Amino acid sequence: MRPKNLEKEEAIRNIALQIIAEEGLENLSMQKLAKAANVSPRTIYIKYENKEDFLITLFIEDVLGAYEKAVLENFNPEADFAQGVKKIWLNTFRYLKENRNSFALLQYGKSSPLLNKAFQRENIKQGHFFAPIHHFLRLNVSKDIIRDFPHDVHRAMLFSPLLDLVNEYFDYKERPEQIITEQIILECCEAVIKGMLK
Amino acid sequence: MRPKNLEKEEAIRNIALQIIAEEGLENLSMQKLAKAANVSPRTIYIKYENKEDFLITLFIEDVLGAYEKAVLENFNPEADFAQGVKKIWLNTFRYLKENRNSFALLQYGKSSPLLNKAFQRENIKQGHFFAPIHHFLRLNVSKDIIRDFPHDVHRAMLFSPLLDLVNEYFDYKERPEQIITEQIILECCEAVIKGMLK
DNA sequence: CTTGTAAGTAAACGTTTATTTACTTACGTT
DNA sequence: AACGTAAGTAAATAAACGTTTACTTACAAG
Numbered sequence A, B: 001m002r003p004k005n006l007e008k009e010e011a012i013r014n015i016a017l018q019i020i021a022e023e024g025l026e027n028l029s030m031q032k033l034a035k036a037a038n039v040s041p042r043t044i045y046i047k048y049e050n051k052e053d054f055l056i057t058l059f060i061e062d063v064l065g066a067y068e069k070a071v072l073e074n075f076n077p078e079a080d081f082a083q084g085v086k087k088i089w090l091n092t093f094r095y096l097k098e099n100r101n102s103f104a105l106l107q108y109g110k111s112s113p114l115l116n117k118a119f120q121r122e123n124i125k126q127g128h129f130f131a132p133i134h135h136f137l138r139l140n141v142s143k144d145i146i147r148d149f150p151h152d153v154h155r156a157m158l159f160s161p162l163l164d165l166v167n168e169y170f171d172y173k174e175r176p177e178q179i180i181t182e183q184i185i186l187e188c189c190e191a192v193i194k195g196m197l198k
Numbered sequence C: 001c002t003t004g005t006a007a008g009t010a011a012a013c014g015t016t017t018a019t020t021t022a023c024t025t026a027c028g029t030t
Numbered sequence D: 001a002a003c004g005t006a007a008g009t010a011a012a013t014a015a016a017c018g019t020t021t022a023c024t025t026a027c028a029a030g
Helices: A006-023 A030-036 A041-047 A051-071 A081-097 A100-111 A113-125 A131-142 A151-172 A182-196 B006-023 B030-036 B041-047 B051-071 B081-097 B100-111 B113-125 B131-142 B151-172 B182-196
Strands: none
Touching: A006 A030, A006 A041, A006 A051, A006 A100, A006 B113, A030 A041, A051 A081, A051 A100, A051 A113, A081 A100, A081 A131, A081 A151, A081 A182, A100 A113, A100 A151, A100 B100, A113 B006, A131 A151, A151 A182, A151 B151, A151 B182, A182 B151, A182 B182, B006 B030, B006 B041, B006 B051, B006 B100, B030 B041, B051 B081, B051 B100, B051 B113, B081 B100, B081 B131, B081 B151, B081 B182, B100 B113, B100 B151, B131 B151, B151 B182
16 A cells, blocks of 8 residues: 655645735635646545635634644743743743744634634534643632633633734744844733733 | 715625624635625725725724723723722723634734734834723823833733733624623723732 | 456536626716 | 616636546566
8 A cells, every 4th residue: 555645635724824814815726736736636635524624624723723822831830920921921922923923823713713613623623722821820710820711711801912922923924123023022021910900 | 076975895894894793804806795795896095095095094083993982981091090090901802802802813913924013113103092991001100100121011011911811802702601791801901900910 | 367346537518707788778968 | 868887697607627438568476
């Protein structure tokens, strides 16, 4: 039996992310993707049932999976609140900065109904993404260090300004001013921490 | 000369927003839109040059314009900082809650390169969106009430958690728990204010 | 070293896409 | 009341779409 060419699989996924980042999800077609990856359209359909299946797998397994892993690297849920949040912010910023293409599809997770629903299904089906962060937050609530909010509200407070800043980082990336630096990220992080504390 | 049928123009825009909200921007086609609006495809091209022109106009003029107007209603840039921010948050939440379809396209503004670039061009070309909020923030910086950040960073801190909460409001809308209430919004708003203060 | 089998390809499938052509309709102006 | 003109339509355009068919290739097992 002829074995799979894993390089081709990876090329397909990477080029898909690149097209999405440069032209948008609405301009990604299977034919364009196949041509850009130097592959027959049929090759994509060996692994994926159809376009939706491909996009959902790319989003959940490739993008969200790697993103979660990077964010949680060396993160200790038992650590001091400020320490923990700073670790999360730096991990996130450093990872996304170097992975613009993944970030682009990540952003579509909030707008595209297909991806948004897939995320919710996945979150319910096999436990929560970012479970250690959930644990970290509950721990700090029970220690009376931060205010008690529903978990999704905590997540909005913790992640959304950061993701917005990453977006702005890329908007400004090729301009001389370069507004979003690691220092700004850390200062903004401190403000968010201060707001969450009791 | 036969006059324009303004009802038809409005129907086209409203149904476009509805399709985008329900099926995603990537599933909006001019033919589907024309059929759903009970109009010939050619009719759409009377007002708009092509699909991109249509989407950008819909996004900038229809969605962002109305959103800005709703957010700034009765907002006084000279008001007390906490008061001002609360007014913005309540205006935003109450407006978006009732305008899910506009909100859907608004969300695509961060992910779709077409809309993202259009927004940046527009922001540079004819002064900033939300200029009164810019003024409000600079005023509070100069009064030494809040920390000094680049304006885009301030905007990220101020708006992005709120928009995330609106997203969650719709995710939970048809479930019994109904997590995102006006009370939660206000509590979260207080946390954001606290974080921004000096 | 043949052979079974899944990986992979090129070309094609019918459908849908964005946009246009050729035509009709409705109405303010003369 | 006829006319000019822009609004509006139905049908058609070529190109691109997602997906499949029919075929070839490469390799592990016998």
